[in-house]
Amino acid sequence: MTIRTRNQKQPDNRHFVAATLHNWCSRFALTHLSLWERVGDRKHCIWAFPQQDYIAKLPKAADCVSVADHFLLVFDTEKTAVFRDYLQQCRTFLPVCFEAALALEKRSVEEKLWLGLSGEVLNDVDDSFYTKLLDTLITGLPGAEAGLLLLNNERTSKLVIESGIGFDHEYYQRIQLSSDESLAGTAFSKQELLVYNTKTALQQAMASLSPKNRDYLIQAAQWKRMPSTALAFPIINNQQSFGVVVLFGFSDGSCFSPEIVDTLQNVLNYISLLYGRYKNQREAKKTKRELDITYRALRTEHSQLRKTLDLYNILTALSRNNKGINEIMSAMYSTAHTPIVYYDELLFPIASCGTSEQHVLPDHFLKTREARYSVRVKKWQLLKLTEDELLLIIPVVGAERVIGFLCAWINKNTFNDSDRTLLEYSASFLGLESMKRQAVEQTKRQLFGDIFDQVLSNTFNENMLQQAKNLDLNEKDLYTVLICEYTHAATPGIQEQFASEACMKWLEQALKEVTIKGLVAHRRGAIVAFLSFPSDAEKRTIDSKLTRFSTRINQFPGAIKVGIGRLEEGFIRINQSYNDARQCIRLLKKKKSGKVYRFSSGGIDHLLMNHDPDELKLFVEDHLGLLLEYDARKHKELLKTLLVYLEHNRNLQKTTEALMIHHNTLYYRINQIEAILSVKLSHSEDWMNLAMACRIYQFLQG
Template identity: 25%
Template sequence: MKESLTHRQLTSLIQISDILNSSLNINLIIDSIMKETVSVIEAADAGVLFLYNSEKNLLIAQSTLGYETYRLMDVRLIPGQAMAGAAFLERKSLLFSSQEQVKEAYKTLSNQTVQLFNQSVPLYPYSAVCIPIMSKGQCLGIINLGSFQEKVRFTTSDISLLIAISHQAAVAIEKARIFEEKEHIVDNLEILNAKITQQNQVFSRSIELHNYFANLAIEGEGLSSILDYISKIMGYECLLFNNIGDLILGRSSNKEKEPLLANITKELSSHLTFENIKNSVKELKIKEINYKTFTLPIGSKQNWLGRLVVCSENTISEVDIAALEHACTVISLEMMKEQAIYETQQRLKGEFIDVLFSGKMDDSLLQKAKNLKLDQNGNYIVAIIDINGNSLIQKRRYVLQIINRVLKQDNINGLTVTKNNQIIILFSFERKSTLPYSKLKVSQSIDYFMKELSLKRWEINISIGVGRLKSQLENVYKSAQEASKCLRFIERHNLSTNILNYSDLGVHRLLLQNSEEELEDFIYETIGPLLKYDRVKKSNLLNTLSYYLETGQRNAETAKLLHLHINTLHYRLKRIEDILSINFSDTEQFLNLQLALRMYHYLQGKLRVSGKSMTTELEGREIY
């Protein structure tokens, strides 16, 4: 193998060297090595160039000539396997002079790899040669050539040329790899430089916007100016919601898109609760146009204030997201400032209400009332709301927000304040307002408030007591006392309703003036025998009496409602008179009977009959 190269071989080697040095593309060099090597070695009919992958410890086919490439390129050899694996392991050129030697080398292959070889070429080579590509003592790969001519064999001269070619190939591969690594480094540097440039832009833009938003806050421009900037300058539709999902402010990038805000609010309303969330992206389809909404939280878990929602047809850039996050920080500070002002106002209002409800009027209180825009000679109604449920302190604040929104929408003047587990509403009306008008406005506001509250699905129980209309501020404490009595009445008597107006109680106010024991004694003395008779005889005379009173003692109408013959009704009424020892024509007895039935309606289920619990009911009907 130490024979000198012939003139033709030297010429071929120089040509191959020129070709390999003409490119730094690793794939092109590998293909050139394979092509030129097969072309200058007369015995070679086909060849494969394997490169060693040190991470996987495998020889991997990189280029083929004379084989079915799509099959052979899947070949992976472990060092030591087959002819190429043996040459790699021994770090020297190997010559396989016969087909038998080739077949023997193939025995070290897996069945799957043998199949790949067989599918690439139907015959085993009659002879083969494997030349390692060496560089600095390391084997970069193997050049594997095969001859399919029975009488043609590789010579020592061929091996000498192949060794020389492998040296040229090693240099070319090393150069290409170094170039590839440098290119990769350059590409990475360019990517890194682009990221740094982008981050600098984001940072610069963020500082610019942060300073701008901070200046807005310092100058007292408020939330409106911040949202104006987001919409007009940044070009987004933006909405600011509080912590219970109510819209505080909305701004559009132009007038044509203003209707879009209402649609976005409607679409998002079911998803916006007072629960804390992280930044989120949601796609909405409005009028056949796809919009992307980006939601950012305002405040912290300890002090959750709301969220900012921006909307765009395009994806929001990282620069703008960073800007919006700065905006949220400033919005948070602005909302916390408003919250602090609000809490101070609540404290001052609470102190005012305490003195007002004590009934002690003085010049100082009148001045505070004037500052609160309360007319000394106006008309007032007090409503008190009892709240019970989970997360009471947090939800009490949310309930108060809903009340304030309802009052604002109904254009009702007044004052709201939280006290312990209660919310107090002082409805204020002009002196010329009538009693029916005032009662209607209060009733409508409470109904609207209850509907709004039901949509929130919070686990809280609400009871509302409403006092009567009082003229002049000095008499407001009386309305407050009446509202408190209504709440006690609801709690004491387990009413089916959770809203009670003192003016609707009528004669039932007597229930507020007496103990339950006294009321039970009166009921038992008046209709007790009839209740006992119904229970023992399993009759229903109390029901007959109830219908009789409901119809205003009209016999024909009562008989029709009870599906009775008129004579049967007469018999029942006479039996009731006998059991109770009364006469319906006696005005005083009849009044007592009506009062007892009304009280029984409110207290049923809690009465005593001979020391036992009484469960007789009036079939759920109201008694006149």
């Protein structure tokens, strides 16, 4: 038969012949004994004694004795003549003995092959089927040291290697053979078992192998060279070739004997049946897997539809019973079980569920790519917060524009698309409810604006007084008027046509934060508001709230000017408060700094605002004219020194520190000022006149 494969031991059914040869070695002092078999024009060793690695070639110094037509004994001994005589005596039974041993081995190979194919390979339906099939063939067939299993790729019409033993996967996965390329392509196309036991025949069979595939094959082989022998047979199912198996021998004496070919021929049909069975089972598993996926998808869809229907019924009932946004958010949270917050377009939280202090929007949220895209296309987006946490942004749309954002903090590992769909669906209810709320607010603003116009025009009637009561305007409460002037740039990130609405919402939110009751509307090119306080409220409490409100206004993210008039009793007497607020706006514009000005904290500026500007200029000229003329002529800064001196209430140290001059320099300048103006700063009357003149000068200069 053939040489031992994968360094495995000879089969047990050779023991009789092996024992006989062992006996000869001892009996005739043989230093070398081997039994060779002729297959065609080649010889290959069957047994070798003493046990040692396979001897590829016949020892040149050894003697040879032919036993029958295709057996050759090779030995080396000092008792050559004696051993030859003994072999001559045994010439009649030795061929029969060897033939019987080979027949037993052939049977053993067949049994081993059938057991392998009928055992682990038969029961295997996973992805290792091809590897186990190939391993069973290489293990069971003497002469096979490595092998490849190739399958036909129907898309490319190429043979690609599915599994390999004795080859590096990194290289053999690059090999793609055409249907007539090399011995594999020939066996595949002709549907024949092909055997090549000589290097010449093998080279001719592999001559059609492309240079690239040849290089890949050599690099993939663990022997780093072309094989010596090869055997290829197709895998056929329903008379169609699906693949091909190629077994290789790389040792010089390797050979696939006729007995091996006959053995393999007997199992080819069974291998094809195994492949067909495996393919059918794979298709069955794939179909089952697809059915399972479909079943799970249908169950998920059914669950989703049920949850959607339940939520729809809940939201519809809430809407029918005039429930608000908070109830809608609670229903959404009970379904999605994830923290959610509903923000308006100014990012003020309207309602929330399941949130904590950590659930806040990232900085510059409206400038993020996801938020801008969400506003532009009115579709949901995901904003990455951490490795596992995402922010789901769902725009709330009303009247074909984004009026807010429904934001959910989700874990990417647990949150699913069905929950997102539910939230996205619920956002439409939020939009409807928000539009309803806005319609009510718009009506209230319109009514308030009408009342405001009638109060300013001193037009009172029963209808107006009734509407005022509907707006909860109590005639005995204390009121102050707020006027807010804004520009479109005052509300960054908001469309220009909604700038007024955005400013009003911001002011309303600020009033809620400091617990001041107020009505806001847009009138006469500006935003106006009534701020009301109970008639029995302490002035200290009112002042504290207005101070906190002013502080909040200074935090507005844009350029606005807000004037707040004085308190008046009853809303029908707020004309003066309105005029005060307008005057505060003018003072803000004159000062060119600050965002809010309260009339009650304005001081002397209000007197100056109501005075004739020409008289104010004359007063400044009378008391500071000579000093102004001197500074202009001499390029001095005596007026600046006087202003700083007055600002620090004649404190010498603070004045010198502010001007960064020496005390003597300050004394010298004060003496100059007194000399030029003919005054004494130590006299109270002179000091008062100069202080008033300086204040008026600063007022006129803005």
